[in-house]
Amino acid sequence: MDVIRQKVRVDFEYPVYFTTGVVTPSNLLLRDVVARSADQSPSRLAVVLDQGVLDCHPHLSDQVAEYVQRHRTVLNLAAPVLIVPGGEAVKNDPRHVDDIHRVINEAGLCRHSYVVAIGGGAVLDAAGYAAATAHRGIRLIRVPTTVLAQDDSAMGVKNGINAFGKKNYLGTFAPPFAVINDASFLATLPDRHWRAGVSEAIKAALIKDRAFFDFLEQHAVALKSRDLGVMEQVIRRCAVLHLTHIASGGDPFELGSSRPLDFGHWSAHKLEQLTDHQLGHGEAVAIGIALDTTYSYLAGFLPEDDWRRIISLLPALGLSVYVPELGQHLDVENHPTSVLRGLDEFREHLGGSLTILMLRSIGAPFDVHEIRRDIMIRSITVLRDFEHAHRLREERHERHTLSEPIEPEGTGR
Ligand SMILES: NC(=O)c1ccc[n+]([C@@H]2O[C@H](COP(=O)([O-])OP(=O)(O)OC[C@H]3O[C@@H](n4cnc5c(N)ncnc54)[C@H](O)[C@@H]3O)[C@@H](O)[C@H]2O)c1
Ligand SMILES: [Zn+2]
Numbered sequence: 001m002d003v004i005r006q007k008v009r010v011d012f013e014y015p016v017y018f019t020t021g022v023v024t025p026s027n028l029l030l031r032d033v034v035a036r037s038a039d040q041s042p043s044r045l046a047v048v049l050d051q052g053v054l055d056c057h058p059h060l061s062d063q064v065a066e067y068v069q070r071h072r073t074v075l076n077l078a079a080p081v082l083i084v085p086g087g088e089a090v091k092n093d094p095r096h097v098d099d100i101h102r103v104i105n106e107a108g109l110c111r112h113s114y115v116v117a118i119g120g121g122a123v124l125d126a127a128g129y130a131a132a133t134a135h136r137g138i139r140l141i142r143v144p145t146t147v148l149a150q151d152d153s154a155m156g157v158k159n160g161i162n163a164f165g166k167k168n169y170l171g172t173f174a175p176p177f178a179v180i181n182d183a184s185f186l187a188t189l190p191d192r193h194w195r196a197g198v199s200e201a202i203k204a205a206l207i208k209d210r211a212f213f214d215f216l217e218q219h220a221v222a223l224k225s226r227d228l229g230v231m232e233q234v235i236r237r238c239a240v241l242h243l244t245h246i247a248s249g250g251d252p253f254e255l256g257s258s259r260p261l262d263f264g265h266w267s268a269h270k271l272e273q274l275t276d277h278q279l280g281h282g283e284a285v286a287i288g289i290a291l292d293t294t295y296s297y298l299a300g301f302l303p304e305d306d307w308r309r310i311i312s313l314l315p316a317l318g319l320s321v322y323v324p325e326l327g328q329h330l331d332v333e334n335h336p337t338s339v340l341r342g343l344d345e346f347r348e349h350l351g352g353s354l355t356i357l358m359l360r361s362i363g364a365p366f367d368v369h370e371i372r373r374d375i376m377i378r379s380i381t382v383l384r385d386f387e388h389a390h391r392l393r394e395e396r397h398e399r400h401t402l403s404e405p406i407e408p409e410g411t412g413r
Helices: 029-035 051-056 060-070 095-106 121-136 147-151 183-188 191-196 198-208 210-218 220-224 228-248 265-274 281-298 304-316 341-350 373-402
Strands: 016-019 043-050 075-077 082-084 114-119 139-144 161-163 166-170 178-182 356-361 364-368
Touching: 016 029, 016 228, 029 075, 029 139, 029 178, 043 051, 043 060, 043 095, 043 121, 051 060, 051 082, 051 114, 051 183, 060 075, 082 095, 082 121, 095 121, 114 121, 121 139, 121 147, 121 161, 139 147, 147 183, 147 191, 147 198, 147 228, 147 281, 166 265, 178 183, 183 228, 191 198, 191 281, 198 210, 198 228, 198 281, 198 304, 198 356, 210 220, 210 228, 210 304, 220 228, 220 304, 265 281, 265 341, 281 304, 281 356, 281 373, 304 373
Parallel strands: 016 178, 043 075, 043 082, 043 114, 114 139, 139 178
Antiparallel strands: 161 166, 356 364
16 A cells, blocks of 8 residues: 655634724725735726625616725726625525626736625625636635624635525635725615524524624513614624634534534524525524524433523514424325424535534533434424413513503693
């Protein structure tokens, strides 16, 4: 036998900036991010923009062009801004990745050029995949515009699109060149997406940082009522937890089976698919967190007090813990559209043995390799009843509020 044992080490470094008004001409951050490694001058870039962001910021495309023009000694927009659909649509149809590849090709971008992706997690995933595969990797600058993308998805090293009905089936591990979190985008985010992004912060708190969980509890009302200052603190803490895990968790490219950052995700991914993506990623993660937390409690791992705190925080932030798809077809083992099928799909995705994170307490997770079907089904029933009771309470509160006497105007009282 003859063997040459090859070992390659590559260090990656990428900055994550926090700013406002990233394409305001007087904001020099984007220019300087490119200028700091300008091996060509000016540097060529292509910009991919989320249609949903453009709808709320109708001048954004022009602002990008003006920004580049103003800083033309450093930046050169090598193609018109490419608009792609926002949300899962961009990941479900491979033609959008083709479009990005086409722009990169026609603009003659090289490995020292830049793709600047502005949008939610879905657009960043698709643009990241296109950038990582053209020329085997073009520099990617992510400008995330949702809470979820700013506190979670844009921090990491993954990208991808959906295929064969499976989430993120095609993708690569490719660290970005830089990330720019611009808080001013969050003002136009629909309520639903504002809330959904907080579920990844709850996840990070549950697996890493009990004090951060306390903070989320204490600021639940402010977060739900869209306090941007509090949200910025949440995003920053969550981003730090995420980045630290990638840097020092020992498995940045997920070669092993243990995935702390995927707490609650086995069922979340399945629920996204079962609801035909009517449920967004963050919304599905909230339910996934509720499910694995309840399982942890019913299996005797997690104290009741901690379980109650977690299960109460989710609705306090406006997040549901149950949808009908969670309870469907549980009586048939291995039913293809039962959430429990998500366990098999997760096992297949990991390769090797099933590894699911459960909680011993808030901030203290551990891995299990076996899931008891009966306890999981009981957990689902508990969540169904919990959600039902919560809705009744909300309705009662609403009725109570509405039935308070309303004084007609001009009564002088
Ligand atoms: N790569 C990773 O590590 C990773 C991690 C977590 C999630 N994800 C992926 O991220 C995606 C979810 O991302 P998301 O939660 O950011 O939502 P999203 O990208 O699906 O966007 C939600 C909606 O908000 C719109 N939008 C985005 N920014 C806006 C703004 N500032 N104002 C108004 N509308 C805006 C979008 O057009 C879209 O319609 C999923 O596909 C998920 O799989 C990836
Ligand atoms: Zn996630």
